[in-house]
Amino acid sequence: MTTRPEFRARYWIESSTPLAKAAEVIAGEQSSGTFLKLASETDVLKERSRARVVAVEPQGEAATPSLHSAHEERRGAAGPYHQGEIEIAFPIANVGPHLGTLLATIAGNLFELGEVTGCRLLDLHLPEDYARQFAGPRFGVAGTREHAGVSGRPIIGTIIKPSIGLTPEETAALVDTLCEAGLDFIKDDELICDPPYAPFEARLAAVMPVIERHADRLGRKVMYAINISGTPDEMRRRQDQVAEAGGTCVMACVNWVGFSGVQDLRAHAELPIHGHRNGWGMLTRHPALGFAFTAYQKLWRLAGIDQLHVNGIRNKFWEPDDSVVASARACLRPEPGLAPIMPVFSSGQWAGQAPDTYAALRSTDLMYLAGGGIIGHPDGAAAGVASLREAWEAAALGESLEAYARTRPALRAALDFFGGRA
Ligand SMILES: O=C(O)[C@H](O)COP(=O)(O)O
Numbered sequence: 031m032t033t034r035p036e037f038r039a040r041y042w043i044e045s046s047t048p049l050a051k052a053a054e055v056i057a058g059e060q061s062s063g064t065f066l067k068l069a070s071e072t073d074v075l076k077e078r079s080r081a082r083v084v085a086v087e088p089q090g091e092a093a094t095p096s097l098h099s100a101h102e103e104r105r106g107a108a109g110p111y112h113q114g115e116i117e118i119a120f121p122i123a124n125v126g127p128h129l130g131t132l133l134a135t136i137a138g139n140l141f142e143l144g145e146v147t148g149c150r151l152l153d154l155h156l157p158e159d160y161a162r163q164f165a166g167p168r169f170g171v172a173g174t175r176e177h178a179g180v181s182g183r184p185i186i187g188t189i190i191k192p193s194i195g196l197t198p199e200e201t202a203a204l205v206d207t208l209c210e211a212g213l214d215f216i217k218d219d220e221l222i223c224d225p226p227y228a229p230f231e232a233r234l235a236a237v238m239p240v241i242e243r244h245a246d247r248l249g250r251k252v253m254y255a256i257n258i259s260g261t262p263d264e265m266r267r268r269q270d271q272v273a274e275a276g277g278t279c280v281m282a283c284v285n286w287v288g289f290s291g292v293q294d295l296r297a298h299a300e301l302p303i304h305g306h307r308n309g310w311g312m313l314t315r316h317p318a319l320g321f322a323f324t325a326y327q328k329l330w331r332l333a334g335i336d337q338l339h340v341n342g343i344r345n346k347f348w349e350p351d352d353s354v355v356a357s358a359r360a361c362l363r364p365e366p367g368l369a370p371i372m373p374v375f376s377s378g379q380w381a382g383q384a385p386d387t388y389a390a391l392r393s394t395d396l397m398y399l400a401g402g403g404i405i406g407h408p409d410g411a412a413a414g415v416a417s418l419r420e421a422w423e424a425a426a427l428g429e430s431l432e433a434y435a436r437t438r439p440a441l442r443a444a445l446d447f448f449g450g451r452a
């Protein structure tokens with residue numbers, strides 16, 4: 031029985047090698063072992079540094095491998111391919127409070143091991159005192175609400191659409207309409223950051239005075255998550271410009287600016303960080319490869335984001351509703367040493383999904399963003415905002431949208447227009 035401090039990672043794996051042995055191969059490769067036994071991997075070194083397999087739970091077998099492996103072909107491996115979950119305990123001393131090394135340990139070469147024909151990181155358990163050594167979310171749910179000035183209901187927002195092509199002045203005019211209509215949150219699309227036709231600085235300079243003007247009237251400042259994705263230097267500089275201009279949020283495409291980029295931003299930033307996870311499908315869509323969201327969101331929490339996208343009910347992407355809801359719950363679950371973060375529902379959302387979202391989550395701690403679902407409303411963006419507000423009122427009251435729409439033309443028009451498209 032070891033007394034060394036450890037963290038644990040849980041995986042789904044597949045291998046023609048019996049699961050317990052495949053798990054040992056992974057534990058060895060991801061710590062002090064390699065493809066053959068080294069005399070220098072002494073018992074003392076192993077006790078200090080080698081990862082331990084702490085659970086092997088077989089789930090079944092497949093006749094054909096999920097992923098191709100030339101290594102398996104060379105050694106003439108045939109099925110069956112054993113599938114199941116395994117858990118590995120790693121010494122904390124192997125890693126320290128370094129996110130890059132943590133990733134290399136739990137999500138590095140193991141995805142490439144020849145014996146492995148399927149590997150998915152499901153979850154991660156860090157002791158509280160270890161998790162606390164990472165920055166973690168500075169604002170999370172509570173701080174996001176405070177900066178947006180919204181309590182007791184979801185933060186309702188939109189994505190500037192068309193995503194690409196509006197000039198700074200056109201963007202500011204749309205923001206004016208949206209603020210006038212009482213929206214809580216506006217974000218850039220992930221596709222726009224600093225293009226020649228709408229440079230970052232020009233966009234910020236055009237939009238922020240509009241937001242400031244409406245703040246006086248609304249008694250709260252509409253949160254604008256302007257996309258600051260870039261190099262660490264660029265992000266730091268842009269964060270400062272946003273704060274200087276009175277902004278209350280910044281957005282980063284987390285997969286592309288990377289963990290160090292977000293960590294650097296978190297160390298520097300005074301504002302909540304909105305995490306856009308575009309590219310995530312590549313990391314999760316194949317069930318035998320990549321990451322489950324439970325693990326993914328914990329890693330981004332360690333890096334220090336405050337809001338993270340989870341798609342939405344009946345979204346425009348591939349993801350089923352139960353997976354979306356599980357992701358949102360994962361964001362809201364307190365983790366040892368890490369505050370909950372805001373789940374961001376976005377992707378093909380409009381008024382119609384509000385009641386089902388509320389029924390599934392039983393919480394209003396969420397951001398509910400509709401780009402096309404607000405800006406594409408048949409009576410214009412202001413009616414789009416009204417329809418979302420009304421839909422969430424109906425959801426909270428437990429009233430059907432049909433009944434609530436009887437005296438509310440914006441919601442009625444949304445139901446007719448978007449409902450008819452489903
Ligand atoms: O960046 C996003 O979240 C998407 O562009 C959502 O856009 P939509 O609401 O029009 O689907």
Ligand SMILES: [Mg+2]
Nearest residue numbers: 189219220221
């Ligand atoms: Mg988008």
